[in-house]
Amino acid sequence: MSNSRKQIAVVGGSFGGINAAYELHRRFGQKAEIVVVSKDRDFTFHPSLPWVILGWRDPRAVQIPIEAPLQRKGIRFVHGEVERLDPNQCEIATNSETFHYDAALIASGAELDYAAIPGLGPHSGHTHSTFTVEEAVRARDALARVMAQESGRIVVGAAPGASCIGPAYELVMMIDTALKRLKKRHRFSLTFLTPEPFIGHFGVGGIGASPRMVQDEFAERSIDTVINAQIVEAQPDRVVLHDGSEYLYDFSLVIPAFRGAAFVRSVAGLANPKGFVTVNRQMASENFPNIFAAGVAIAIPPPRPTPVPVAVPKTGHMTELMARAAARNLAAEFQGGSKVDGLTIPSSCIADAGDTSFYLAADPFLPPRNRVITKKGKWARYLKLMFEKYYLAQIRYDLPPLDFGW
Numbered sequence: 001m002s003n004s005r006k007q008i009a010v011v012g013g014s015f016g017g018i019n020a021a022y023e024l025h026r027r028f029g030q031k032a033e034i035v036v037v038s039k040d041r042d043f044t045f046h047p048s049l050p051w052v053i054l055g056w057r058d059p060r061a062v063q064i065p066i067e068a069p070l071q072r073k074g075i076r077f078v079h080g081e082v083e084r085l086d087p088n089q090c091e092i093a094t095n096s097e098t099f100h101y102d103a104a105l106i107a108s109g110a111e112l113d114y115a116a117i118p119g120l121g122p123h124s125g126h127t128h129s130t131f132t133v134e135e136a137v138r139a140r141d142a143l144a145r146v147m148a149q150e151s152g153r154i155v156v157g158a159a160p161g162a163s164c165i166g167p168a169y170e171l172v173m174m175i176d177t178a179l180k181r182l183k184k185r186h187r188f189s190l191t192f193l194t195p196e197p198f199i200g201h202f203g204v205g206g207i208g209a210s211p212r213m214v215q216d217e218f219a220e221r222s223i224d225t226v227i228n229a230q231i232v233e234a235q236p237d238r239v240v241l242h243d244g245s246e247y248l249y250d251f252s253l254v255i256p257a258f259r260g261a262a263f264v265r266s267v268a269g270l271a272n273p274k275g276f277v278t279v280n281r282q283m284a285s286e287n288f289p290n291i292f293a294a295g296v297a298i299a300i301p302p303p304r305p306t307p308v309p310v311a312v313p314k315t316g317h318m319t320e321l322m323a324r325a326a327a328r329n330l331a332a333e334f335q336g337g338s339k340v341d342g343l344t345i346p347s348s349c350i351a352d353a354g355d356t357s358f359y360l361a362a363d364p365f366l367p368p369r370n371r372v373i374t375k376k377g378k379w380a381r382y383l384k385l386m387f388e389k390y391y392l393a394q395i396r397y398d399l400p401p402l403d404f405g406w
């Protein structure tokens with residue numbers, strides 16, 4: 001390999017992109033110019049957005065700007081949207097500049113596919129969502145208005161093909177808790193519409209006892225649940241399913257399906273039909289060996305098909321581990337050294353339920369597994385709050401990954 005300074009481009013400034021950039025910096029030092037391109041100037045700790053919707057967390061507390069921490073390490077930050085990636089010329093074009101790369105690492109997450117369902121989404125549709133601070137604040141204000149009423153109907157759910165269904169579970173249980181605190185729960189209906197074949201499936205066929213735990217929880221909370229729900233339309237006052245059934249609402253929040261970023265979708269051979277980068281176990285593109293990918297941007301097939309499509313979630317913790325593995329393997333391409341399997345990784349997740357919470361962990365994240373933990377208790381909520389602080393500090397100061405002792 002040549003000794004010239006390498007140009008490494010990282011697309012994405014979130015869990016995947018920042019952790020990858022720090023790992024690349026550790027491995028290359030001055031031997032590479034590392035550039036992080038992100039269309040967002042801030043890192044958002046998404047797991048706290050459901051708390052923002054309930055009004056339990058200040059939105060300003062869950063975001064930090066990323067330019068200064070990256071600059072401190074000598075990592076260049078480009079604020080812009082990647083519009084084109086040319087794997088043959090090894091070029092990336094943003095809306096402001098075009099640059100060459102020797103290797104690229106894609107951690108661009110996903111686009112929210114609201115357009116797949118008429119009337120879906122907070123921008124040109126009728127339902128709320130929880131993927132950005134702006135969406136969460138808008139949902140918070142609408143929910144507060146409905147909860148101020150004497151009675152109401154609340155529908156929370158996920159579209160067919162959604163992968164990040166966990167926040168919908170959290171929200172419906174947290175709304176239940178908030179209504180009980182107001183002594184109004186008996187005058188509100190709470191309906192949960194999910195494409196999963198059973199409650200607690202989470203896109204991975206369940207995690208240990210999670211289906212039983214969540215089913216019991218929903219029964220105790222009188223949350224009406226529709227499984228295999230195939231949402232086909234959202235109207236201003238109702239969500240319509242494929243079988244013609246309608247669910248009236250005063251407030252609704254529906255998790256959309258994801259698809260890969262437009263610049264990924266437009267490169268032949270880089271991604272699956274939904275636009276998620278197809279990678280080998282070392283996190284390298286199957287067709288372009290100098291392109292690596294991690295996090296929500298990659299394709300992971302479901303463990304088994306479901307009657308209504310449900311996609312595999314890629315949690316923040318998984319994304320962090322994948323990103324570090326991808327960066328390590330990218331560096332090994334140039335510097336030699338062993339490569340690691342970035343897909344056989346554990347996953348830990350905490351779902352807050354308002355008055356209690358659930359800790360779910362699986363190693364590896366897809367079955368069959370060596371180890372599973374499912375626990376319920378208020379303590380997990382404090383752990384989640386600690387995660388928020390830790391991850392924000394990790395982005396700011398390049399802290400090591402959280403070690404759960406797996």
Ligand SMILES: Cc1cc2nc3c(=O)[nH]c(=O)nc-3n(C[C@H](O)[C@H](O)[C@H](O)COP(=O)(O)OP(=O)(O)OC[C@H]3O[C@@H](n4cnc5c(N)ncnc54)[C@H](O)[C@@H]3O)c2cc1C
Binds near residue numbers: 012108295296314
């Ligand atoms: C409401 C909610 C709750 C969640 N709760 C949990 C939880 O409790 N526990 C957990 O582990 N995980 C949770 N997650 C999942 C976690 O947030 C994701 O796993 C994580 O955000 C994935 O990181 P990523 O870097 O792959 O992608 P993303 O976080 O989606 O980031 C993508 C990055 O790429 C950038 N980008 C995209 N397209 C372009 C482009 N064309 N040009 C330039 N930049 C681009 C974006 O600006 C962004 O910086 C939750 C997610 C949500 C939304």
